[in-house]
Amino acid sequence: MTPTATTLSAAPPVADWRDFLALCKPRVLTLVVFTGLCGLLAAPVSVHPVIGFTAILCIAMAAGAAGALNQWYESDIDALMKRTRARPLPAGRMSRESALHFGVGLGGFSVVLMGLATNWVTAAILLVSILFYVMVYTVWLKRRTPQNIVIGGAAGAFPPMIGWAAATGDVTLMPVLLFTLIFLWTPPHFWALALFVKTDYGNAGVPMLPVVAGERVTRQQIGLYTIPMAVAAVAPWPLALAGWIYGTVAVATTLIFAVLAAVVTFRTSDAGMKPEKQLFKYSILYLFILFGALVVDRWVLA
């Protein structure tokens, strides 16, 4: 059939390559790649640069695939939030089918390449991390419970474990601690964000803690989660899994985190959201510094 003007105008939008890149959530990718790289470099086994590069590439592709599938599933609520309505799907620059095919293809490709280049233990963890983010967090938890980011936070905690497993072929106490650290860091990080974009989440019907339980409970939870997070951050030092460089940096940066979290926790004034924004921004920097210190510690003191 020859396409007419009518069929052409009804055709799905042809997305630009930059839209596919945006689908991968590149800003989130930076932290994922960095923590994965640090897990790889902090492992006690050296890995060939080509294999190391491939492992990090696979982590990035898997995270991009998970982000794409997340945006595919959530395009309806993304359209309702100011922060996300310019994304390719809600903005109408890409068809949902393209996003789904891209996400599934990229995810499957990353797992197979990881298995062939490194080992199948790492590929299995990578697959679990994608499925966890998409099925457990996006599909199951996000729209149902205010605990969504607590359990879903596990998905973001996988990269250092994957990096470590890519180098060593197994998972020991240290990567489990790194996993625990990011797992416990996620609630204060996300709830600080949720406090100042509460209206956005409320409009979209996403049951984030500030929307469901109110600001007061959220502030208390930020303070409560900071305590075990601090323990997990410092623990590698007394357990002799990291040296004094990591230990000193961990104690100092965690103290700053605790102070910022305490300000948010005990705050009663509703005027402005400066402390919450400060905590959110610092929490990202905190993870970068902590993982960077771990690598420096390993390489200097090895």
Place this chain on the structure above:
Amino acid sequence: MSPEEERVIRARQAGRAKVMALLLGGFVLLVFAISIVKMTH
């Protein structure tokens, strides 16, 4: 579809094709490098 819309779509398709070509080229080099590393280590 107006000529302007068609031009935009063609430009996007060309852009995607170029990026895909670069990615495929990179993938070929990567597989070659992985193969060499696996054979020599």
